[in-house]
Each structure stands twice: as structure tokens, then as C-alpha cells.
Amino acid sequence: MFSLNGTSFTNNSLSGVSRCLTQSSRRVSAPMVVVAAVSSNGKPGDGSVSVLVENALTESAAPVEMEVKSTVTGGVQDVYGEDSATEDQSITPWTLSVASGFSLLRNPHYNKGLAFSERERDAHYLRGLLPPVVISHDLQVKKMMNSIRKYDVPLQRYMAMMDLQEMNERLFYKLLIDNVEELLPIVYTPTVGEACQKYGSIFRRPQGLFISLKEKGKIHEVLKNWPEKKIQVIVVTDGERILGLGDLGCQGMGIPVGKLSLYTALGGIRPSACLPVTIDVGTNNENLLNDEFYIGLRQRRATGQEYAELLDEFMYAVKQNYGEKVLIQFEDFANHNAFDLLAKYGTSHLVFNDDIQGTASVVLAGLMAALNLVGGSLSEHTFLFLGAGEAGTGIAELIALEMSKQTGIPLEETRKKIWMVDSKGLIVKSRMEMLQHFKRPWAHDHEPVQELVNAVKSIKPTVLIGSSGAGRTFTKEVVQAMATFNEKPIIFALSNPTSQSECTAEEAYSWSEGRAIFASGSPFAPVEYNGKVYASGQANNAYIFPGFGLGLIISGAIRVHDDMLLVASEALAEQVSQENFEKGLIYPPFSNIRKISAHIAAKVAAKAYELGLATRLPQPKDLVAYAESCMYSPAYRSYR
Numbered sequence: 083m084f085s086l087n088g089t090s091f092t093n094n095s096l097s098g099v100s101r102c103l104t105q106s107s108r109r110v111s112a113p114m115v116v117v118a119a120v121s122s123n124g125k126p127g128d129g130s131v132s133v134l135v136e137n138a139l140t141e142s143a144a145p146v147e148m149e150v151k152s153t154v155t156g157g158v159q160d161v162y163g164e165d166s167a168t169e170d171q172s173i174t175p176w177t178l179s180v181a182s183g184f185s186l187l188r189n190p191h192y193n194k195g196l197a198f199s200e201r202e203r204d205a206h207y208l209r210g211l212l213p214p215v216v217i218s219h220d221l222q223v224k225k226m227m228n229s230i231r232k233y234d235v236p237l238q239r240y241m242a243m244m245d246l247q248e249m250n251e252r253l254f255y256k257l258l259i260d261n262v263e264e265l266l267p268i269v270y271t272p273t274v275g276e277a278c279q280k281y282g283s284i285f286r287r288p289q290g291l292f293i294s295l296k297e298k299g300k301i302h303e304v305l306k307n308w309p310e311k312k313i314q315v316i317v318v319t320d321g322e323r324i325l326g327l328g329d330l331g332c333q334g335m336g337i338p339v340g341k342l343s344l345y346t347a348l349g350g351i352r353p354s355a356c357l358p359v360t361i362d363v364g365t366n367n368e369n370l371l372n373d374e375f376y377i378g379l380r381q382r383r384a385t386g387q388e389y390a391e392l393l394d395e396f397m398y399a400v401k402q403n404y405g406e407k408v409l410i411q412f413e414d415f416a417n418h419n420a421f422d423l424l425a426k427y428g429t430s431h432l433v434f435n436d437d438i439q440g441t442a443s444v445v446l447a448g449l450m451a452a453l454n455l456v457g458g459s460l461s462e463h464t465f466l467f468l469g470a471g472e473a474g475t476g477i478a479e480l481i482a483l484e485m486s487k488q489t490g491i492p493l494e495e496t497r498k499k500i501w502m503v504d505s506k507g508l509i510v511k512s513r514m515e516m517l518q519h520f521k522r523p524w525a526h527d528h529e530p531v532q533e534l535v536n537a538v539k540s541i542k543p544t545v546l547i548g549s550s551g552a553g554r555t556f557t558k559e560v561v562q563a564m565a566t567f568n569e570k571p572i573i574f575a576l577s578n579p580t581s582q583s584e585c586t587a588e589e590a591y592s593w594s595e596g597r598a599i600f601a602s603g604s605p606f607a608p609v610e611y612n613g614k615v616y617a618s619g620q621a622n623n624a625y626i627f628p629g630f631g632l633g634l635i636i637s638g639a640i641r642v643h644d645d646m647l648l649v650a651s652e653a654l655a656e657q658v659s660q661e662n663f664e665k666g667l668i669y670p671p672f673s674n675i676r677k678i679s680a681h682i683a684a685k686v687a688a689k690a691y692e693l694g695l696a697t698r699l700p701q702p703k704d705l706v707a708y709a710e711s712c713m714y715s716p717a718y719r720s721y722r
């Protein structure tokens with residue numbers, strides 16, 4: 083049934099399998115990887131065994147040599163945890179697992195529910211545990227969508243999705259992939275924001291690792307408690323700036339969980355390679371500190387050395403446990419830590435800050451596409467941001483870099499086309515002394531201006547970008563001002579969730595008399611204005627990070643480089659079709675996202691090879707085809 087280093091197995095005994103695995107060290111050559119074994123009497127080393135195998139090439143975005151999968155099910159005992167005869171003691175010992183009967187139904191990785199075939203029910207001790215009907219994966223999807231749609235409250239839909247993920251992982255991902263436009267607002271913004279706010283009350287089972295100050299000095303061991311060993315992507319937050327909702331402390335866990343489900347559904351990274359992490363150093367949110375259901379440390383945030391030491395221990399433990407090439411995505415850190423963490427670990431780890439870099443790439447892509455509708459080159463436009471934090475200054479820097487590359491004009495000059503307003507007004511030279519370091523490049527010569535609308539009237543931007551986290555700050559006066567000196571004003575309201583959006587789609591179109599090119603961070607339904615329907619795009623980093631991460635993984639990249647962000651923007655902009663433009667759209671539909679992600683991945687990987695940052699050799703000839711072939715598919719495997 084499967085072959086391991088030259089030895090074939092058919093209904094071999096479990097102990098035989100064990101011996102062979104031991105003798106052949108812990109690594110199995112692709113394409114076959116043991117994923118579970120079933121013994122006839124449920125006891126290891128006794129009776130006949132069938133071994134479930136999967137094809138590593140279609141199953142994973144990992145290099146083809148893979149560690150033997152470690153799963154313990156079967157309700158008998160943890161079968162084999164012993165070290166095998168190999169010199170490489172840094173690798174976690176493999177275990178071979180017994181998955182059958184009731185435990186198989188309780189294992190979300192392997193459970194198929196009513197889709198287990200008659201033969202599988204016989205072979206895997208499922209008789210009587212399921213009702214007689216056998217249904218297809220497609221019918222399961224239809225049934226699940228029917229039940230999810232019955233919930234009127236988005237948070238109930240979110241909880242139904244989380245329950246499904248815990249029950250039947252492949253059904254969860256098929257549902258999400260097949261209904262991405264409908265379900266993205268549930269597992270992601272805006273609903274994930276509400277889920278984080280209420281995470282303490284709705285918490286059922288751990289979906290990721292919680293690393294708090296209590297774990298200081300033990301993080302290496304804590305990482306080993308996670309059941310999966312072959313991790314490729316970690317999304318980590320400390321919960322201090324969750325969307326535009328502020329400090330949600332430990333309850334920010336919903337964000338890494340949500341982002342990683344998109345890594346799988348949108349970018350094809352296999353679920354077992356994804357690890358959500360929340361670093362808990364306390365919270366300054368008084369409501370949470372006083373909430374009896376709060377699940378985090380009940381103390382104010384640790385800062386300074388205490389904070390830095392915990393983060394440092396985490397970063398090095400990750401490298402020690404998962405190697406050089408694990409991608410660590412920083413998510414929703416407050417800006418007073420985010421920029422420093424990125425700078426500090428950017429030279430030693432494969433790190434990516436989604437709020438700074440992913441957002442920059444998605445917005446640049448939208449602008450590149452928008453030029454098809456408004457004309458001119460990037461450097462002929464003038465940009466004004468409301469919000470000069472991670473998102474705002476990250477986007478600004480990438481736009482300035484792209485302008486500089488296109489024109490040969492130095493970066494210091496191209497930055498002068500970009501203006502920023504923060505909570506204290508327009509960022510101008512006279513404020514320089516008081517500005518945080520990331521705002522300083524944007525302090526230009528101008529008299530102080532307090533109000534956004536006055537900044538708009540004075541600077542006359544062609545592009546207005548909201549990255550403030552402050553809802554309804556693009557007032558009627560602001561949008562109307564944009565529409566007086568622009569035939570087609572480009573207006574992005576990036577802040578999440580919907581409640582924090584700088585304006586709604588309806589406001590953007592009606593106040594600009596239908597002339598705005600509008601996109602928002604959280605989705606808005608199409609709007610009717612003067613008898614015409616306007617559909618707006620979603621300028622959200624979810625277009626970028628899944629494909630970007632896939633590109634890093636398939637090339638074995640060891641560092642992230644700004645040029646990779648630029649090619650990711652180009653790849654996304656190229657996916658906007660003529661048909662999309664005719665509808666005023668500057669982003670392609672999410673329904674094509676896996677194809678889009680493969681294109682982004684291919685460009686990012688090609689750039690990694692060009693820059694000498696790729697370690698997976700030789701370089702595949704057709705990187706798009708290779709990226710597609712590496713993507714996880716939620717199709718059920720046959721457990722014969």
C-alpha cells in the first residue's frame with residue numbers, strides 16, 4: 083500500500099511499520115507520507131494494520147522531503163514516542179498513530195462525517211457510529227451552507243464556522259473556498275472583529291498557542307506542546323491593535339486564527355503547517371481587565387525590557403523548533419512595537435508585517451489598477467493619508483519606492499508627493515521634533531493645518547487614503563472637496579472593521595455624484611445611485627499575504643525584501659480584467675483568489691531567486707504551475 087525507503091507494505095503489522103520507520107530514520111521520501119494507521123483491534127503492534135497515505139506533492143507546499151506525521155488518536159494510547167536511530171536529535175521524534183472508529187470521527191484532520199464510504203466504514207470501525215446514508219463532499223457543503231445561512235447574526239455564523247473547523251477540517255476549507263465571497267466577511271473582517279471583542283465569552287477550544295509572561299523561560303517547551311511539528315507559517319499578535327478596535331489583549335487570538343485560515347483557503351498552505359500564536363503581556367483595556375470572562379493575564383501591559391525579552395525568547399524558540407525558513411507574520415501589534423520588531427528581526431528571521439507591508443502591497447496594486455481608469459502615472463498623482471501609523475506610512479513608503487523605481491527620481495523627492503494627517507493634523511516640518519520616527523519622512527514644508535478638510539482643500543490630492551482606524555472621518559465636506567478638483571477622485575477607506583471605515587461605499591458614491599473610484603478594507607454591498615449600481619473593491623491585505631507567503635515557502639526564501647512587495651502588487655494588479663474595469667472595480671473578485679495567489683506566489687518566488695534569497699534549488703521552470711501544484715486541496719482522501 084505504501085513504500086518506505088524501498089520497503090513495501092500491504093496490511094503489514096503495526097510493529098513492522100514501526101520497525102521500518104525506526105530503521106529508516108525519521109524522514110520519508112516523497113511522494114508518500116504516512117498520515118495515519120489503523121489496526122484491526124485498535125492496539126498497536128498487534129493485529130493487522132492498514133496505513134493511510136497521502137501524496138506530499140499535492141498535499142503540501144513543503145519541500146518534498148517530509149517528516150513522518152505525528153498524530154495520536156485511536157483511543158488506545160500514545161503508541162510510539164521513542165527516538166529513532168538518527169544523528170539529528172533536534173528533530174522531534176515521530177509517532178505513528180492509530181486512527182479508527184470513534185476517534186477517527188473526532189479527529190478534524192481525518193474526519194469526513196457522512197462522506198465516509200461503505201468500504202471505509204467497514205475498514206475503519208465506523209459501522210453503527212454513523213447513520214446509514216453516505217453523502218458526497220459537495221452535498222455536505224450544500225447542507226452546511228443551508229444551515230449557516232439560517233443564522234441571521236454574523237457572530238452565530240462565525241461560531242458555526244469555528245465549530246466546523248474543529249469537527250471536519252476539509253469540509254471547513256471546501257466550504258470557505260467554494261463560497262469565499264460569502265464567508266470571508268464571517269471568518270475575517272468585519273465579523274472576526276466582533277468575535278475578538280467577545281472571545282472570552284465564546285471561547286471553546288484552543289485554536290492556537292497562548293504564550294504569556296507565565297511561560298517566560300519555557301517557550302521552547304511550550305512550542306513542543308503544539309501537536310503539529312512541521313510548521314511553515316506563524317501568525318503572531320500581542321493583541322494591542324486589533325483591527326481598528328484597539329487593545330483586545332489575549333482575545334486578539336481570533337486574528338491569527340482567521341488570517342491562517344485564509345493562508346490555507348486563499349493561499350493553499352496546508353492547515354497543519356499553520357500556527358496561530360498570541361503573546362499575552364497583559365492589556366491596558368480596562369473593560370477587559372474588569373470582565374469576569376476575560377481569558378488573558380489580568381494585568382496592565384508589560385513594556386520595555388520585560389516585553390522585549392519575551393518577544394526575543396519567542397523569536398529564537400521558533401527558529402530553534404521550526405528552522406530558518408518558517409515565516410513569522412506579525413499582525414496587529416501597536417505601532418510603537420511593530421516597526422521596531424520588523425527592523426530588529428528582519429535581518430535574522432523570515433518576518434513579514436502584514437499591516438505595514440501586506441497593506442502597502444495591496445493598496446499599491448489598487449492604485450496601479452486605478453490608473454487604468456483615471457490616467458496618468460503614479461508620480462503624476464498626489465496622495466493624502468488620514469492616519470500616519472503602520473498602514474499609512476507603510477503604504478506611503480511603497481508608493482514612493484515604486485515612483486522612484488519608475489522615474490529614477492530619488493526616494494527623498496518622490497516622498498514629497500505624499501502627505502499625511504494624524505490625530506494632531508497635517509504632518510509638517512514644524513512638528514518634526516515631536517514626531518515618531520516613522521512619520522518623519524512625511525513632514526514637508528507647509529503651514530500647520532488641523533482639519534482634514536482643510537488639508538484636502540490646500541493640498542488638492544488626487545488620491546485620499548483612510549488608515550486612521552477612526553470611522554466616518556471622511557465627511558460629506560471632505561468627499562465633496564475631493565470631487566470638486568478631481569474628475570474621478572480615488573478614495574480608499576481602509577480601516578476595519580466596517581464600523582471604523584472612514585466612509586461607507588454609499589457615502590463615497592453619493593457625495594461624489596457617482597464619480598469616486600472607491601475601495602474599502604471591509605466589504606460593502608453594491609450601492610445604487612441615480613439608477614446605476616456601483617460595486618466597490620475590497621482593499622484588504624488578504625489579497626496579498628496568502629500568495630506572498632506561498633511564494634516565500636515554495637522558493638525556500640530566507641528573508642523578505644521590499645522588491646517582493648512590489649512584484650506582488652504588480653501580480654495582483656495584472657489580475658484585474660477589462661470586465662472588472664468596466665464595472666469600476668480595481669480589484670479582481672475574491673472568487674478567483676487561488677489563481678491570483680498562485681500568480682503572486684510565482685512572482686514573489688521568482689524575485690527571491692533573482693535576489694539570491696531562495697534556497698529551494700533548482701528553481702522550478704514554471705513557477706505558476708509549481709505554485710498551483712503545491713497548494714493544499716480540501717478534497718477528501720480515500721482511506722482504503
Ligand SMILES: NC(=O)C1=CN([C@@H]2O[C@H](COP(=O)(O)OP(=O)(O)OC[C@H]3O[C@@H](n4cnc5c(N)ncnc54)[C@H](OP(=O)(O)O)[C@@H]3O)[C@@H](O)[C@H]2O)C=CC1
Binds near residue numbers: 577578
Ligand atoms: N485594509 C487593510 O488591509 C488594512 C487596514 N488596516 C486598518 O487601518 C487602521 C489603522 O491601522 P494602523 O495603521 O495599524 O494603526 P496605527 O495605530 O498604527 O495608526 C493609526 C493612525 O491614525 C491616526 N488617527 C487616529 N485617529 C485619528 C483621527 N480621528 N483623525 C486623524 N488621525 C487619526 C493616528 O494618529 P496618531 O499617530 O496621532 O495617534 C495614527 O497615525 C485600522 O483600522 C486597521 O484595521 C490596517 C492594516 C490593513
Ligand SMILES: CC(=O)C(=O)O
Binds near residue numbers: 271414
Ligand atoms: C486587515 C488587517 O490586517 C487589519 O485591519 O489590521
Ligand SMILES: [Mg+2]
Binds near residue numbers: 325413414436437
Ligand atoms: Mg492586521
